[in-house]
Structure formats: C-alpha cells, structure tokens
Amino acid sequence: MTHLARLALGTAPILALLTASVPLLARSKPAPAPAASGPVTPMTPDVAPAYDEVRPDADFIRREVMVPMRDGVKLYTVIVMKKGTTNAPIILSRTPYDAKDATHRTKSQHITEILPAMDAEFVEDGYIRVYQDIRGMHKSEGTFIMTRPLAGPLNKTGIDESTDAYDTIDWLVKNVKETNGKVGINGSSYLGFTTLMAEINPHPALKAAVPQSPMVDTWIGDDSFHNGAFRVNDFDYYLEMSTGKGDDGAAIPHGAGDDYDLYLKAGSAGDFARQWGIDQIPFTRKVMENPAYTDFWSLQAVDKWMAAHPLKVPTMLVVGQWDQEDSYGAPAVYKVMEPKDANNDMVSLVIGPWRHSGVNHYGYELGPLTLTGDTAREFRVRYMKPFFDHYLKDAPDPKTPPVLTYATGIDQWQVTSKWPVGAPTPLYLGAGFTASFARPASEGHDDYVSDPAKPVPFLPRPLDMADTRQWTTWLVTDQRFVDGRPDVLSYTTAPLDKPVHIMGAPQVDLFAATSGTDSDWVVKLIDVYPDVTPEANSPSARPPQPGLELPIGVEIFRGRYVHGLATPAALTPGKVENYGWGLPNVNHVFLPGHRIMVQIQSSLFPLYDRNPQTYVGNIFNAKPGDYKAATQSIFFGGAHASAVILPVAD
Incomplete structure (x- = not known):
C-alpha cells in the first residue's frame, strides 16, 4: 500500500x-515541427514545438x-x-x-x-x-x-x-x-x-x-493495522494519496533524522497527526475515529x-x-x-x-x-x-x-495440492528460556518490564522508514540487535538433530499477564543459525551467516481485543489471559544444527504506535500521563502452557 x-x-x-x-x-510517425517563418535571429523566441x-x-x-x-x-x-x-x-x-x-x-x-x-x-x-x-x-x-x-x-x-x-x-x-x-x-x-x-x-x-x-x-493484517496495532508510517501514505490527485501528493515535512526519536517525541500517534496538521485528512480521520474492528472495517x-x-x-x-x-x-x-x-x-x-x-x-x-x-x-x-x-x-x-x-x-x-500442509505441532516455551516440542514438566513464568518511554525498535537505529533499503528488508533483519535486551525474552531450542519443515501459518498460543490495563504482545519465530557453519555443501547460493537470527514470522496483537476485536476492554492487572493470533504463512526448513527461537516483547517501534499500557478509550488520544511502565509475565507449563503452534510437514 x-x-x-x-x-x-x-x-x-x-x-x-x-x-x-x-x-x-496509433502514433506511427511524429508530427513534423512547424517551419520557422524566416531566418532565425538572436530574438527568435526559444519556444520549441511539442516533441514526440x-x-x-x-x-x-x-x-x-x-x-x-x-x-x-x-x-x-x-x-x-x-x-x-x-x-x-x-x-x-x-x-x-x-x-x-x-x-x-x-x-x-x-x-x-x-x-x-x-x-x-x-x-x-x-x-x-x-x-x-x-x-x-x-x-x-x-x-x-x-x-x-x-x-x-x-x-x-x-x-x-x-x-x-x-x-x-x-x-x-x-x-x-x-x-x-x-x-x-x-x-x-x-x-x-x-x-x-x-x-x-x-x-x-x-x-x-x-x-x-x-x-x-x-x-x-494488511497495511494500516495489524491486529489492532497501528502502523504510524501510513500517515505519510494517507497524505500523499489524498492530495494533488497523486501527481503532487504532499509529504509530511518532518525533515531528516531518526524516526525513532521523531515519533517518540510526538507522543501518541494522534498527537503526531495533529502536530503535522494531517489529522483532518479524510482517511486519517477514518483510521483515528475507528480504532476497533467494527463494521467500519x-x-x-x-x-x-x-x-x-x-x-x-x-x-x-x-x-x-x-x-x-x-x-x-x-x-x-x-x-x-x-x-x-x-x-x-x-x-x-x-x-x-x-x-x-x-x-x-x-x-x-x-x-x-x-x-x-x-x-x-x-x-x-x-x-x-x-x-x-x-x-x-x-x-x-x-x-x-x-x-x-x-x-x-x-x-x-x-x-x-492444498494449503496449509503441516500438522499443528506445539513448540512450547519452558523454564530457563528454553523451547521444546515436549510439554514442560514444570510451570512458571518469566517477567520483564515494558516501558513506553523506551520502546523496542523494530530495526537498528537510526531509523528511516522512507529508506527502501531499510523498509523492504526489515522482516529479515538479524534479531541479535535486540536479543538480550531486558524487555525482550528469547526462548530457544537445543540444536536440532533433524530438519523441522513448516508449511502454513504458525499460530501463537500465549498465556500472559500485565500489571497494566492494556498491553501489546509481539511474537517472533526465528531460525538461529549455528555459530560455526557446518553446511559446506548447503544448497543455498552462499553459506549462511554464522549465528544469524533470521526472522521467519513476526506479528503483533493489541491486548485490549483479547475478548473481541470489535469490543476492546481494559485488561485486569495480574490476570492471565490467553492470546491467540497468526503469524504469516511460510514454507521454511529449520536445518539440523540450527535452533528455533521464539522472541516476545511488548513494542515494535516506531513501526507500530506505542500502547500506553493504561487503558484509554482511543489510543490515538492517549495523553502523556497514560504512558506507564508495566511488568509483563509470560507463563509456561501446566494450565498456562504458552506455545507457538508450528505447521510441521513430513
């Protein structure tokens, strides 16, 4: 879009x-230019006839x-x-x-x-x-x-x-x-x-x-929202498409610099739109006035x-x-x-x-x-x-x-002959930040603090979402740049002893709680390459990068919609909720020696607008005081066995 x-x-x-x-x-032959009337002089008008x-x-x-x-x-x-x-x-x-x-x-x-x-x-x-x-x-x-x-x-x-x-x-x-x-x-x-x-x-x-x-x-899952979370760079598109019939579409004049800082300083996505005078662009209004999945969408x-x-x-x-x-x-x-x-x-x-x-x-x-x-x-x-x-x-x-x-x-x-092909197979999160196809024997939870003042970037900074080199490849960016952040949890399998082939859309089955009253949840499915590359005879055109954390699927879910996409509601602090959504459709083989990683975080900024983590009726109108840090808990094992359901093919 x-x-x-x-x-x-x-x-x-x-x-x-x-x-x-x-x-x-049919334009088979260009029309000849009209002959000049008389010889040219220094004062002959230098206006040429139309050129075909x-x-x-x-x-x-x-x-x-x-x-x-x-x-x-x-x-x-x-x-x-x-x-x-x-x-x-x-x-x-x-x-x-x-x-x-x-x-x-x-x-x-x-x-x-x-x-x-x-x-x-x-x-x-x-x-x-x-x-x-x-x-x-x-x-x-x-x-x-x-x-x-x-x-x-x-x-x-x-x-x-x-x-x-x-x-x-x-x-x-x-x-x-x-x-x-x-x-x-x-x-x-x-x-x-x-x-x-x-x-x-x-x-x-x-x-x-x-x-x-x-x-x-x-x-x-296309363009403006993904499961209720808004893509802020779409504001530029709305303005361009809505002005000058597309020929002279206007651009938001926010200059150069790091988009991370630009959007963070603006406040809410709505504040950004109002700051740059695009809040009355018709499609901007359609988006800001209809944040839930009602009949409008x-x-x-x-x-x-x-x-x-x-x-x-x-x-x-x-x-x-x-x-x-x-x-x-x-x-x-x-x-x-x-x-x-x-x-x-x-x-x-x-x-x-x-x-x-x-x-x-x-x-x-x-x-x-x-x-x-x-x-x-x-x-x-x-x-x-x-x-x-x-x-x-x-x-x-x-x-x-x-x-x-x-x-x-x-x-x-x-x-x-059909799609999806794979059989639903849970990859469970476990203690010690492990992941396994075996259901965890013990249950528990891991915590992290999500602070809207320090959201997790979706690409290494500085960010320029108008740069095609960044934008067209962000989904395959090596995730080591956030792995290890205290507000990003990474659950990883042991090195695989046989290939794991997935054909379909992996499904998130997440049990989580927050100390706030709203939250975003981001899940990434990642192929972790070996630190020392053993595939000397890999069918790939070149050997894979040692240690590469290659995203296979990344998707977000806005927590307020857990009980209905058209009926947002505040989350109860400390209450475990079961969140479910799909990752993109893929055909991918995790090779022997590779590991499968699941990363979880609560922001992907500034691709998506920040969740204030305090429930407000319309996040586009969130005030500075609504943005509060929250403790997020990811549960595993027992009755709250978080997993990513992989479509595993034979």
Whole structure:
C-alpha cells in the first residue's frame, strides 16, 4: 500500500487524450515541427514545438485514451503493444500510482524498456499491455476513495472498482482492434485489490487474474493495522494519496533524522497527526475515529466479499513470504475461494521468497539471504506466463500447481495440492528460556518490564522508514540487535538433530499477564543459525551467516481485543489471559544444527504506535500521563502452557 511498494515508474508526455467518441489512433510517425517563418535571429523566441519522444523506428505503439464509465466519468488509460501485434490478449492493471509513468519507465524506443520489467516476457510474446488510473487519481476523472467499498451497505452509489473494471474491459474488447477479445488482470498491493475487485461480477471477457500481495483486510493484517496495532508510517501514505490527485501528493515535512526519536517525541500517534496538521485528512480521520474492528472495517474486508460471490475467474494468488506490508491478504482470499474450487484447478496460491511486490522485480536475494537465482523471473516464466497463455491464448493446459511455495532453508520450489500442509505441532516455551516440542514438566513464568518511554525498535537505529533499503528488508533483519535486551525474552531450542519443515501459518498460543490495563504482545519465530557453519555443501547460493537470527514470522496483537476485536476492554492487572493470533504463512526448513527461537516483547517501534499500557478509550488520544511502565509475565507449563503452534510437514 505505501509509496515504497510501487513499481519503478518513469515519466512520459501525453500523446493524446481521446474521448470515447473518437477512435483510437496509433502514433506511427511524429508530427513534423512547424517551419520557422524566416531566418532565425538572436530574438527568435526559444519556444520549441511539442516533441514526440516516440520516434518512427520505435518498436511499439502507445495510445492514451479516456475510457467512459457507466456514470459518465472517464478514466485515463494507456495501451501499449509491439508494432504488428494482432489477435492479441490484453493484460490490464488498474492503479492509483500513475498509468502514464507506468508506461514510460525509461526514455527508449524499445517496449521492454518503457514498461516495468515484469511485462517484458508478455509484450515480447504479443500481449497488449494496458494501465489505467483509477477514478480520481492522476489523469482520471471522478473522486478518489481509498480502497473504495463494494457497492452495498457502505456504498450506495452503485459504483465501485468492480463496476469500473467491468466497464473498462467492455470498452477495451470493443475498441482495441488488435485484441482477440480475451483479458487478464494483474497487479500488486493496491493493484492487487483492484485485481480482486474485477473478479466480483466479472465481465465475460475476463479470463484470468493474478492478484499479488492484495490489500484485503487493512485492520487484521494488511497495511494500516495489524491486529489492532497501528502502523504510524501510513500517515505519510494517507497524505500523499489524498492530495494533488497523486501527481503532487504532499509529504509530511518532518525533515531528516531518526524516526525513532521523531515519533517518540510526538507522543501518541494522534498527537503526531495533529502536530503535522494531517489529522483532518479524510482517511486519517477514518483510521483515528475507528480504532476497533467494527463494521467500519469488517464490512470492507475483501475476503468476506470474495466469500459471498461465486468463483468465475481462474485465479493465481501470489504473496512474498517476507511481505512487509500485505502478508495477510492472499492466503486469506485463498482460504475462502479454495472450497469453491471443486476440481482444484481454478484457484492457486503462490508463496515466494520475496518482499512486498518482490515477484515483479529481481529475486536474487533479500537482506542476508542469497537465493539460487532470479526466483521472481523464474516464477513468472515457468508458471505465471503459462497460466495467462492458457486462458488468454488457448495454449495447452500447463497444469498450474494448486499450491506453489518456495522452501526457504533448502531453496527449492515445492508443489502441493492444498494449503496449509503441516500438522499443528506445539513448540512450547519452558523454564530457563528454553523451547521444546515436549510439554514442560514444570510451570512458571518469566517477567520483564515494558516501558513506553523506551520502546523496542523494530530495526537498528537510526531509523528511516522512507529508506527502501531499510523498509523492504526489515522482516529479515538479524534479531541479535535486540536479543538480550531486558524487555525482550528469547526462548530457544537445543540444536536440532533433524530438519523441522513448516508449511502454513504458525499460530501463537500465549498465556500472559500485565500489571497494566492494556498491553501489546509481539511474537517472533526465528531460525538461529549455528555459530560455526557446518553446511559446506548447503544448497543455498552462499553459506549462511554464522549465528544469524533470521526472522521467519513476526506479528503483533493489541491486548485490549483479547475478548473481541470489535469490543476492546481494559485488561485486569495480574490476570492471565490467553492470546491467540497468526503469524504469516511460510514454507521454511529449520536445518539440523540450527535452533528455533521464539522472541516476545511488548513494542515494535516506531513501526507500530506505542500502547500506553493504561487503558484509554482511543489510543490515538492517549495523553502523556497514560504512558506507564508495566511488568509483563509470560507463563509456561501446566494450565498456562504458552506455545507457538508450528505447521510441521513430513
């Protein structure tokens, strides 16, 4: 969702804005510049005529059109194809991030250079590529509404991203003379959301869809909130998206420096918004005035919309195992769509070794991990393009795997018939900060003091969440930088004597108490590499780092929601509560000699806003006096046997 997740985009001049009544025109030859009237002199005005960057020898055709919707609003749309294309399928992407720039990545005369890298294999094989600005953004008409709700209880207009996709596809198949009349839709993050929306009441010409890292439920686990804890850097996104139609989106002018200090000095997340004058931005208000999982959010959950509609479009859902923004959405949609897939051939799930939108870029490495090649391109060529070819070009059935996941730790793609695969197996916390698959013989608890004045950072300081080098890899950052802090507890197994292979979403089963009246709980599942690396013949591209504490899954839960996500309530000091939530879906092998670690803490700052640890009705309005240190108790054994339930595969 954030601006950091967008495709690499460039700039391009407008060639033409055509209304629906004007036929499409191919720009085959640039218009000559008007001849100067008489000889030039020192006082001849130095104002050049418009320059067409698409030269006669360009290998592509690029058209810009305004496509009419059923309510009269016209949406700016760019159509790109290689010269000579005929009887070709269309791949559509509907974006809030500027269709014009998406089709001018570089200033070039070659189609593979003006489009994003992910498009190369398609346009070289005769596909027509279409990008469209959603309504209200960039050059499209209409009013922008963030993740516009489906027509229904929250949207009485009858207009949504589903109807806009339908109208767009209808126009394209009737007006693009080079098409064979078949359309696929594709996109990541916000574009993953618009891809899913196109599948609700789909146009008959929509034959295939690949939603990637889609924004599905922005309260449970995508973007704005994670289990009720708010991601403060989303304020920047709300401001940028809400101003200037995205072309000249404003930025919070907080300057350089350590984001840890910036947000800590501001106070609550609400205080930060008020300090910078963004508290009246419409989507900021929506977030701050609706902190619980009420109908405001639950009725916008796309997986619930998909559950309520029939499965009509073959769908390949894609997500990165270390998606730092939208790890929740794709598996959640798969969960509700798969039961409708009677023959197990209409819906597939792909989990790759990538960050957010990593499938569209180079997939050689991620943070400390070096993979066995360009895993992203490998997936696109071996699986994604054959999927589209089958449904859009009548190519032979490629037998798309029902589930395709990349097993990190052993670096190989694996095919399964379902997901999750592993059997729920508790990894118990125990005395002496141990972890074991055997239930502890003794019971007890470990304590730590969580002080909101000294929250645990989510990355080594100094922090700059606008730095893509930090943001895109934070989920694989070596956790030794916090291991040993007095407010971080680490429970670790003995070195493994055999591999432990997990395939699914680990589940947290935490028994904890606090001396306060509210608390956040952060759980990390970590692969601890040996201090001396024994895997000289490891299948990995390079030996693992000695002692690396590699996060496999990290997630937070806001304690006030333990008895109901829509009904927050104060915690009773000293009372043991049972907290349960999921970590991201993974396919990972903990190798022999490695150890499995579970880290627990009560802040992950400034990624998430601080919990004051004193119950207040709305944490966005917490006052300085509400922020108080609290003693946190993590219980193990007996009736309060805290564990992380691992989906262990054979």
